[in-house]
Amino acid sequence: MSDYDVVVVGAGNAALSAAMAARENGARVLILEKASEEERGGNSYFTAGGFRFCHTGIDDVATDVLTDLSPAERDQTVLPVHDREIFYEVLMKVTHHQSDETMAWQLIDGSRQALVWLRSHGIRFIPMFGRQSFLIEGKHQFYGGVNIEAVGGGSGLVEMELAEVNRMGCHVRYSTGATRLIQGKDRRITGLEVRGPEGYETISVPAVVLACGGFESNPEMRVRYLGQGWDLCRVRGTRHNMGDGIRMALEIGAQPYGNWSGCHSVGWDISAPPYGDRFVLDNFQKHSYPWGIMVNRRGERFVDEGEDVRNHTYVKFGREIMSQPFRTAIQIFDQKTIPLLRDEYRIKQVTKYTANTIEELAGELEINPQSLKATV
Structure with a gap:
């Protein structure tokens, strides 16, 4: 027994x-x-403990997922509609229409119910103010679809x-x-x-x-x-x-299924340890590349950094970095975009160089100055 x-x-x-x-x-x-x-x-x-699910905006979400949100916080939040059609369109876009239709709709149509169920088990959620929104005229404008996270991120989710x-x-x-x-x-x-x-x-x-x-x-x-x-x-x-x-x-004979040659690849700080750090967590990722350019060790760009919002590109860009010399990419920003960078660029463990000219920066990075200047 x-x-x-x-x-x-x-x-x-x-x-x-x-x-x-x-x-x-x-x-x-x-x-x-x-x-x-x-x-x-x-x-x-x-992880960030972020969730993508179906909703029609902040007033809808506040009824059963963001139940702790105050009226003032709700008034300061602009959350775009993310209904089942938008969810499906994004899913098929990032998977190049390789997702199984039946499983896709099961995921989409069960997404809201799953969040409400987790909430019924004491899991608390908040908007991702720091990572998925910009403050514009006093309101947090959200983007990208993954706008809600568990309190405390992934570690908070697990502990709850x-x-x-x-x-x-x-x-x-x-x-x-x-x-x-x-x-x-x-x-x-x-x-x-x-x-x-x-x-x-x-x-x-x-x-x-x-x-x-x-x-x-x-x-x-x-x-x-x-x-x-x-x-x-x-x-x-x-x-x-x-x-x-x-x-x-x-x-025991289970049938292999799905995309075995793909993975969730993330641009990761070059000074990060071999495995995750339980203090830094996912802050080794560097995802503000749409506000600058990424070059390889030859000083050449290899992706269109502004192709789409980072939610839809960071996984495939991570794989592109793996194919570059020394599996390395360098993100370059100017002073105008520094205030727009995500909080992960401000941790003390970040690897960064500062210079007043392109040539000076190339020297710090051990990149050919002429090549980098031509790229910029």
């Missing part, structure tokens, strides 16, 4: 949401977190969700990673093998949810699926996402 009805593998947003859903439907739930308690939260911990699963009576085991799914002769899941501080053990359970991230922390898998050079990239988040869930699913 099993002590649990459901085992959830992982402890990021997807895993904790699955655990809450199972528990509120009466299941006895065990959550397995491969990381230690000090490193819990998966990649969700290192962990508090909720604990309150609901889910059990959490840290430093315990799943290694193998166990099936009966009828191919039904009957349990899983895990590795914890005391070694290997088997847990009997009739249902397992694999929500333990991708393979971004695994250099071998990055090269296998993303291509040459991807073993050398920095990882924005956790060091524990080694592709375990994907491997376990494939081992």
